[in-house]
Amino acid sequence: MSYQFDDDTRVREIETGRFTAELSSRWLVGPALSGGYTMVVALRAVAASLPHPDPLSVTGHFLGPLAPGPADIVTQVVKRGRTVSSGQASVSQDGRERLRLVSLFGELADDPTPLLMDGGPPDLPRPEDCVGNEPGVRNGFGVPMGDEFLYRVPPEDGGMIVGRPSGEASARAWVRLADGRDPDLLALVAIVDALPPVIWEIGVSGWVPTLELTAHLRAHPAPGWLRAVARTRFVQGTLFEEDAEVWDERGRLVAQSRQLALTPG
Amino acid sequence: MSYQFDDDTRVREIETGRFTAELSSRWLVGPALSGGYTMVVALRAVAASLPHPDPLSVTGHFLGPLAPGPADIVTQVVKRGRTVSSGQASVSQDGRERLRLVSLFGELADDPTPLLMDGGPPDLPRPEDCVGNEPGVRNGFGVPMGDEFLYRVPPEDGGMIVGRPSGEASARAWVRLADGRDPDLLALVAIVDALPPVIWEIGVSGWVPTLELTAHLRAHPAPGWLRAVARTRFVQGTLFEEDAEVWDERGRLVAQSRQLALTPG
Numbered sequence: 100m101s102y103q104f105d106d107d108t109r110v111r112e113i114e115t116g117r118f119t120a121e122l123s124s125r126w127l128v129g130p131a132l133s134g135g136y137t138m139v140v141a142l143r144a145v146a147a148s149l150p151h152p153d154p155l156s157v158t159g160h161f162l163g164p165l166a167p168g169p170a171d172i173v174t175q176v177v178k179r180g181r182t183v184s185s186g187q188a189s190v191s192q193d194g195r196e197r198l199r200l201v202s203l204f205g206e207l208a209d210d211p212t213p214l215l216m217d218g219g220p221p222d223l224p225r226p227e228d229c230v231g232n233e234p235g236v237r238n239g240f241g242v243p244m245g246d247e248f249l250y251r252v253p254p255e256d257g258g259m260i261v262g263r264p265s266g267e268a269s270a271r272a273w274v275r276l277a278d279g280r281d282p283d284l285l286a287l288v289a290i291v292d293a294l295p296p297v298i299w300e301i302g303v304s305g306w307v308p309t310l311e312l313t314a315h316l317r318a319h320p321a322p323g324w325l326r327a328v329a330r331t332r333f334v335q336g337t338l339f340e341e342d343a344e345v346w347d348e349r350g351r352l353v354a355q356s357r358q359l360a361l362t363p364g
Numbered sequence: 365m366s367y368q369f370d371d372d373t374r375v376r377e378i379e380t381g382r383f384t385a386e387l388s389s390r391w392l393v394g395p396a397l398s399g400g401y402t403m404v405v406a407l408r409a410v411a412a413s414l415p416h417p418d419p420l421s422v423t424g425h426f427l428g429p430l431a432p433g434p435a436d437i438v439t440q441v442v443k444r445g446r447t448v449s450s451g452q453a454s455v456s457q458d459g460r461e462r463l464r465l466v467s468l469f470g471e472l473a474d475d476p477t478p479l480l481m482d483g484g485p486p487d488l489p490r491p492e493d494c495v496g497n498e499p500g501v502r503n504g505f506g507v508p509m510g511d512e513f514l515y516r517v518p519p520e521d522g523g524m525i526v527g528r529p530s531g532e533a534s535a536r537a538w539v540r541l542a543d544g545r546d547p548d549l550l551a552l553v554a555i556v557d558a559l560p561p562v563i564w565e566i567g568v569s570g571w572v573p574t575l576e577l578t579a580h581l582r583a584h585p586a587p588g589w590l591r592a593v594a595r596t597r598f599v600q601g602t603l604f605e606e607d608a609e610v611w612d613e614r615g616r617l618v619a620q621s622r623q624l625a626l627t628p629g
Contacts, residue, residue, distance in 0.1 A: 155603070156576040156624050158423045160450045160468050162443045177454075177464050178427045183575065185425050185464060189442075199442050199450060201466055203425050203575055211601025214627075215533060215566070218597050268480060301480070310448065311421040311468055313578045315624045317600055332483050333617050335582055336476025338420070340620060352598050355605060357622055359421050359468075359580045362479075 102280035103247070104289075108136070110144045116174045118144040120190075124167035127243040129306040131164030134358070135292025136244065137190060138312065139285055141200040144172045145186040146285075150179055151204035154284055158313040163197040165190065170197075177201070207284075211318050213351070220346035221271035221328040226251040230261060234277045239263075240295040248293050249277050251324070259295035268297050269330040274345075281322040282347070288314050291343045291356035294329045298339060298362070305363030312358040320347040337362050367545035368512070369554075373401070375409045381439045383409040385455075389432035392508040394571040396429030399623070400557025401509065403577065404550055406453040406465040409437040411550075414449040416469035419549055423578040428462040430455065435462075442466070472549075476583050478616070485611035486536035486593040491516040495526060499542045504528075505560040513558050514542050516589070524560035533562050534595040539610075546587040547612070553579050556608045556621035559594045563604060563627070570628030579621040585612040602627050 107123040126136035138159045146154070170192050177185035183205040190198040223229065229251035232238040238245030239262030250260045251273035257263040258270050274293050276286060291314045296307040329343040339362060345354040372388040391401035403424045411419070435457050442450035448470040455463040488494065494516035497503040503510030504527030515525045516538035522528040523535050539558050541551060556579045561572040594608040604627060610619040 156425075158466065158576075158578060160421075160442065160466060162445065162448075162450055177425065178461060180427065183427075185427055187464075196443060199452075199466060201423065201425060201464060205575075207603075208601045211603070213598075213600050215596065215599040215604070217533065217595075268482065310470075311423075311578075311580075313423060313576075313622070315576075315603075315605060315622075317598070317603060330482075331480065333478075333582070333620075334480035335478050335617060336473045338472075338476070338580075338582060339480070340580060352600060355598075355622075357578070357580075357620075 103278040104276050104280050104286060108139045108143055110140060110172060112147060116148065118172040118174065120170045120172060122165060122167050122170050125243055125247055127167065129242060132167065133244045133292055134159060134161055134309045134312055135289040137165045137198055138200055139288050141172060141188040141190050141198055142202055142285060142288060144174050145188045145200065145202050148174055148176050149184040149186050149204045151184045151206055153205055153207045154316050155203050155205045156313065156315050157200065157202040157288060158311065160199040160311055161309050162199060163195060165192060165197045207319055209319065220326045220350055223271060223273060223326055224253055226273045226324055229273060230254050247277055249275050259299045264302060265300045268301050270294050270297050270300060271328045273324045274327050275324050282320040282325055284316045284319065287316055287320060287345060287354040290325060290327060290345055291354050294327055297329045297331050297341060303363055307360050307363055309358045309360045312356060314354055314356040316354055318351045318353045320353040321349045323348040334362065368543040369541050369545050369551060373404045373408055375405060375437060377412060381413065383437040385435045385437060387430060387432050387435050390508055390512055392432065394507060397432065398509045398557055399424060399426055399574045399577055400554040402430045402455060402463055403465055404553050406437060406455050406463055407467055407550060407553060409439050410451040410453050410465065410467050413439055413441050414451050414469045415444055416449045416471055418470055418472045419581050420468050420470045421578065421580050422465065422467040422553060423576065425464040425576055426574050427464060428460060430457060430462045472584055474584065485591045485615055488536060488538060488591055489518055491538045491589055494538060495519050512542050514540050524564050529567060530565045533566050535559050535562050535565060536593045538589045539592050540589050547585040547590055549581045549584065552581055552585060552610060552619040555590060555592060555610055556619050559592055562594050562596050562606060568628055572625050572628055574623045574625045577621060577623040579619055581619055583616045583618045585618040586614045588613040599627060
């Protein structure tokens with residue numbers, strides 16, 4: 100059986116280090132495709148040529164908007180090491196590179212021991228006591244990508260997920276893929292970018308161009324719902340960061356991310 | 365007049381996109397050179413071929429230890445855009461790549477307006493009311509790199525800067541280059557990595573191999589002292605992150621960084 104997420108992120112190897120993909124309009128966020136989604140596509144191409152199974156760190160430079168349709172991917176093995184490997188990918192459309200991705204791979208322990216945890220998952224009532232979208236029912240922030248996830252937020256929180264800016268530059272939610280696929284490291288790269296930009300919560304609207312996104316994958320996620328929290332602390336001039344953390348059902352930190360973005364307009 | 369920092373990070377272009385550098389033993393941290401220092405060297409090579417003046421985001425993958433002595437740098441222009449450019453560098457010794465760096469360049473406003481600031485510089489008494497090292501007097505954590513900076517910490521804080529682990533996985537300090545050079549964006553890439561690994565503050569010792577470091581440059585720093593704060597929140601299995609913020613004398617956030625590292629041993 101094949102999930103929508105796997106179909107939408109599939110890459111086909113043409114020759115060694117050259118791939119094609121068919122990017123799906125389901126992952127549009129305004130005028131371009133979700134950065135996290137396009138990073139997953141590029142990462143699948145990189146993974147194909149590296150000996151280690153698990154992405155530990157992945158960085159994307161967004162050089163131009165990626166649109167639905169065919170894309171060309173060229174990969175390079177940067178290093179094949181004993182404990183870690185590194186590879187990169189260039190994703191192009193119409194002969195122009197739109198995304199440069201570098202990723203470091205290794206092998207994560209099945210259930211890494213928490214040795215120091217200064218913080219924990221966001222405090223959320225159980226998903227069944229929260230509000231959110233349903234498969235095929237348009238999400239509150241009105242972009243196609245929002246339908247590829249299920250979101251659950253506390254009724255009192257508000258937030259763009261339910262179509263009401265919260266007034267705080269942060270958000271917390273249960274999240275999972277809407278197609279029923281359980282999360283894995285690859286899906287986490289989309290999930291760190293799944294919440295609406297938290298800058299929208301403070302009255303800013305419009306397309307938020309991400310310049311760079313780095314995600315660290317910290318543990319294999321357990322099946323089921325994930326808890327995500329996102330926050331923007333510093334908007335200076337036209338630049339701001341957005342940080343996200345993702346926690347699994349066991350209470351393990353499974354991903355951390357930071358993106359550098361431009362304020363809309 | 366030339367500063368030590370500029371001498372130690374100089375690159376010489378051999379032909380288009382090929383450089384050499386002489387890495388200095390002054391920047392050793394245990395068995396290898398400081399990651400931040402080697403990133404500055406690579407970044408100078410990348411900057412030479414990009415039209416935009418200011419690094420906004422820079423990511424390094426540390427593929428093997430870099431040692432004092434000659435290094436070869438190969439650069440590639442990833443994109444020359446209207447508002448941003450992107451480039452990468454490979455730094456090799458003895459024919460083996462040890463550092464892969466990607467960086468996004470643009471142009472920062474002279475003094476970007478703080479629009480949302482959820483947090484501020486670390487609370488520190490003035491440098492003259494703090495304790496620390498002096499030029500040529502060995503720093504408290506006993507690695508050559510520590511002598512390339514001046515550090516000032518509140519007497520009550522302790523910490524590895526003054527040779528006493530604080531017991532907390534965080535540190536705050538005034539910091540500047542010991543050679544008297546004022547900070548700029550390039551120097552900030554070394555300064556985000558200037559504090560002793562905060563994991564040393566909680567009784568862990570030994571060489572801390574960084575896998576990846578990403579720094580965001582958020583504003584041109586004002587001349588003078590900088591305030592740096594570093595923190596590790598999550599150690600899971602063998603992986604942990606270290607986050608740093610750097611603030612200038614005006615109270616502007618000038619850099620943010622996160623690294624993913626392996627626990628010693």
